Amino acid sequence: MTRADAVRNRRLLMDAATAEFAENGMDVSITRIASRAGVGKGTVFRHFDTKEQLLAEIFSDRLEELVAAGERLAESADPGAALLEFMTIGTEIQARDRSFCQAAAALSRCEATVRTSRERLADVADVLVERARAAGAVRDDVTGLDVVLLLSAASQAVLSLSGETPGLWRRYLAMVFDGLRPEAARPLPVPAPTRAEFTG
Amino acid sequence: MTRADAVRNRRLLMDAATAEFAENGMDVSITRIASRAGVGKGTVFRHFDTKEQLLAEIFSDRLEELVAAGERLAESADPGAALLEFMTIGTEIQARDRSFCQAAAALSRCEATVRTSRERLADVADVLVERARAAGAVRDDVTGLDVVLLLSAASQAVLSLSGETPGLWRRYLAMVFDGLRPEAARPLPVPAPTRAEFTG
DNA sequence: GCACAACCTGACCGCGCGGTCCGCTTCGGT
DNA sequence: ACCGAAGCGGACCGCGCGGTCAGGTTGTGC
Numbered sequence: 001m002t003r004a005d006a007v008r009n010r011r012l013l014m015d016a017a018t019a020e021f022a023e024n025g026m027d028v029s030i031t032r033i034a035s036r037a038g039v040g041k042g043t044v045f046r047h048f049d050t051k052e053q054l055l056a057e058i059f060s061d062r063l064e065e066l067v068a069a070g071e072r073l074a075e076s077a078d079p080g081a082a083l084l085e086f087m088t089i090g091t092e093i094q095a096r097d098r099s100f101c102q103a104a105a106a107l108s109r110c111e112a113t114v115r116t117s118r119e120r121l122a123d124v125a126d127v128l129v130e131r132a133r134a135a136g137a138v139r140d141d142v143t144g145l146d147v148v149l150l151l152s153a154a155s156q157a158v159l160s161l162s163g164e165t166p167g168l169w170r171r172y173l174a175m176v177f178d179g180l181r182p183e184a185a186r187p188l189p190v191p192a193p194t195r196a197e198f199t200g
Numbered sequence: 201m202t203r204a205d206a207v208r209n210r211r212l213l214m215d216a217a218t219a220e221f222a223e224n225g226m227d228v229s230i231t232r233i234a235s236r237a238g239v240g241k242g243t244v245f246r247h248f249d250t251k252e253q254l255l256a257e258i259f260s261d262r263l264e265e266l267v268a269a270g271e272r273l274a275e276s277a278d279p280g281a282a283l284l285e286f287m288t289i290g291t292e293i294q295a296r297d298r299s300f301c302q303a304a305a306a307l308s309r310c311e312a313t314v315r316t317s318r319e320r321l322a323d324v325a326d327v328l329v330e331r332a333r334a335a336g337a338v339r340d341d342v343t344g345l346d347v348v349l350l351l352s353a354a355s356q357a358v359l360s361l362s363g364e365t366p367g368l369w370r371r372y373l374a375m376v377f378d379g380l381r382p383e384a385a386r387p388l389p390v391p392a393p394t395r396a397e398f399t400g
Numbered sequence: 401g402c403a404c405a406a407c408c409t410g411a412c413c414g415c416g417c418g419g420t421c422c423g424c425t426t427c428g429g430t
Numbered sequence: 431a432c433c434g435a436a437g438c439g440g441a442c443c444g445c446g447c448g449g450t451c452a453g454g455t456t457g458t459g460c
Binding site: 106142148149150152153154156158159160161167168170171172174175176177178180181182183188189190192193197198199200 | 305306309342346348349350352353354356357358359360361362363365367368370371372374375376377378379380381382383384385386388389390391392393397398399400
């Protein structure tokens with residue numbers, strides 16, 4: 001059985017790591033995370049075998065957060081609005097941390113928990129896009145995977161700016177979403193990526 | 201006056217660093233760059249005071265490359281196509297290196313040469329967008345700065361994919377560009393960022 | 401061809417990292 | 431109250447980093 005203080009410390013560590021990653025990027029040291037959580041360095045490695053695993057754990061949590069939102073939205077009466085909301089939540093998650101998510105994605109692709117979360121994310125995105133397409137809210141040639149990949153786009157756009165401009169990503173998400181509408185659609189020059197390329 | 205072998209070595213170093221950054225991200229060691237260039241480690245620091253400065257130099261070169269293309273395209277007879285071409289070149293430059301540009305942008309913002317290059321880039325983007333807008337090729341509420349920021353978007357989208365899928369960014373650039381067209385335009389929720397926020 | 405300055409080299413430095421380990425502390429069942 | 435085990439802390443390790451420097455080398459003006 002797990003001791004009470006152990007689960008409390010694990011929680012403290014996850015929170016501290018999340019905050020620290022968000023503020024200072026993903027090259028923060030374990031020492032720093034530990035001290036922010038108010039525990040010793042060794043405690044970190046008791047809970048997470050390696051730094052990469054800690055990162056994967058946090059990243060996986062983020063993905064599940066988005067998956068849950070997606071599953072809820074899949075029941076919405078307005079599929080077009082639901083897809084936009086899904087993308088808004090996804091972009092917002094990435095915008096919270098300066099550049100955590102995409103690096104985390106690159107680093108922890110091999111981790112099993114991340115893999116399955118990604119798979120579930122792709123599933124729910126497929127559903128949302130399919131429904132939105134049936135409702136005529138998005139163009140025919142866009143896939144769920146497209147939407148997942150585009151999630152990083154808007155949050156990334158803001159990164160070259162110096163000052164913090166909270167919510168500016170909403171501007172670029174709106175533009176990206178307008179590009180998904182049928183009205184402006186032009187034939188796409190490249191076919192959509194396959195699921196295998198995403199799941200890796 | 202500068203010796204001949206010195207300028208040759210400087211060239212070798214820039215090339216090696218560029219290649220290495222592109223292949224392995226921006227946390228490659230100076231030692232590695234030096235050995236790839238076939239020179240000693242000390243030589244690197246003779247030409248560039250610090251690692252960050254070397255990075256800024258390369259990044260500035262990239263920016264100037266894009267600025268030059270933009271200035272050429274500003275004379276094009278078809279402003280809409282010119283803007284698309286400009287964005288294609290800009291995205292392609294960023295897609296060449298896995299994730300070099302945005303990190304470089306964050307790191308070397310204070311460097312003077314980068315600052316002026318960014319300014320020139322914003323200038324030429326303004327011209328291109330203004331012409332495209334006058335021709336009715338893009339929506340009214342998009343600015344040159346918007347376009348510059350969106351350059352990272354498409355190249356970023358592809359980053360979560362495992363395998364190399366060369367040219368896939370073209371798909372997402374096309375979608376983003378479709379979002380800039382007047383046909384699908386919806387009112388944007390957030391005003392455009394100011395020039396000062398970019399020049400920083 | 402000579403002299404000298406510019407240049408190159410690689411051993412070296414201090415540092416902070418991820419990760420380990422062992423002696424001590426504290427929780428929890430009885 | 432007590433005891434074993436689970437948890438904790440932080441000194442410690444090896445490593446590779448960015449950056450320095452003394453001493454040998456090489457291009458260049460005369």
